[in-house]
Amino acid sequence: MTLPETVTDHLDGEEPVAEVDLGGEDRLLVTPTRTLVYRAEGLLSDEAVEEFPHEAERITLTTSRRKAKLTLDYGLDGEETLSIPKAKIDEVLHPLLAGVLDANGITDPGETVKRTFRFSELTLIVTDKRVVKHIGQALWDEEFEEYPFEDVTDLAFEPGNVATSVVLTHDGRQERFKAPNDDARAVEAAITDALLSYHDVRDLDELRAETADEEVDDADSESRQDSPFGEGPELFGEDEEPEPDVEEESTPEESTDQLIQQVEEATGDEEPTENEATSSGVEPAGDAPDTAALAAEIEELRDAVERQEAELERQNDLIEQLIEELRQGR
Known part of the structure; x- marks a missing residue:
């Protein structure tokens, strides 16, 4: 579709990397440095273009029954709010977050964002080189955590009653986060495919075998480096066994x-x-505690909390719907 001249003027020579139809003639375009929103001429307004630079320090999301608002915080430069239809939030969020990660130097030039997931207070971004995780009310801010695939040696998934635990072994430590069961298969496929492609292996078993071999090689190398004389001949007769x-x-x-x-x-x-x-x-000495029973009890408590959170979110949507209908005089 041909871009309106007003939009072309604002591109300043940049090529859009993503475009989202916002309804009517309104469109959202994402460039490497900015997000542009084109508003077509209406009965009460002229056509206009809004610009949202990607150098944001924080992104928050608020939703009502029909609308969603993305607020980009630029620190001392203030905030800018982008209003879009609620049904378009996932289409907009994926390229926008990719642009923000690139502008903040979190992803490398040419690194591709594969999938973006949003679960209550958990945001997951899967690229072809890493997983970026953010927990909190904001969709993203500088308190994010990242797990480069270079240091990932294992990946596992533990199904639960409500959510599935993703267990990522990174730099010798296990990192855990949960995805709702409805989206667990998509999360598993996205992370697994990106991880296997990065390491150029066929499956997780091959990845585990490869990383185990690398750890053995690293241990041998460190052992040899501990000697001040390397792998050369023993200079002081140390190869001879001392007499007892x-x-x-x-x-x-x-x-x-x-x-x-x-x-x-x-x-x-x-x-x-x-x-x-x-x-x-x-x-x-007494009987050792039943760790399996304790783990099961903890898992049940976690599932109960997640069910309560889901119910609270549903009630919040109902309250927002009621407020919207009261404002409309229904």
């Missing part, structure tokens, strides 16, 4: 006496009674 120290032989009676003395010095003459052991802070 020869101790004077002792009689069986002397050996027994020495052993008894060492045991008495280490343990004392008498074993502590149960009361003495308790008073000294040492509890008698």
Whole structure:
């Protein structure tokens, strides 16, 4: 579709990387540095173009029954709010977040954003080189976390009653976050495909085997580097086994006496009674806690909290709908 001349003038030679139809003749265009919103001429307004630079420090989202508002915070330069139809939020959010990550130097030049997910207070962005995670009321701000695929050695998914846990082993540590079960398969496919493509392996088993081999090679390399003389010949005869120290032989009676003395010095003459052991802070051994039962109970509590959050969000939508209808005099 041919762009209106007003939009072309505002592009300043940039090529749009994404375009979203906002309804009617209104359109949203995303360039590498800005998001432009074209508003066509109406009965009460002239055509206009709004510009939203991507160097934002924070992005927040508010929704009503029909509208969504994206607010870009530019720090000392203030805020700008972009209003779009609620049904278009996912189409707009994906290229907009990609532009903001690029403008803030979080993604590399040429890095592609594959998928964007928004779950209540969790935002997930999957690129071809990393996963970016943000938790909080904002869609994104400088408190984000990122997991470059270069340091990811394993990936697993643990289904639950309400949500699925994504377990990402990154830089030797496990990172966990949850995705609702309705979207879990899409999240699993997006992260798995991007991770396997980055490492050029067929499946997760091959990735685990490859990273295990790399860890062994790294350990061997570090061991060799610990020597100040590298892998060269032993310069000081260290390859020869040292002769063992020869101790004077002792009689069986002397050996027994020495052993008894060492045991008495280490343990004392008498074993502590149960009361003495308790008073000294040492509890008698008992049954180990059932960790599996505790883990299951914690998982049930998490699921209950997530169900309550979903119910609160549904009630909030109903309240917003009621307010909107009251304003309309219904």
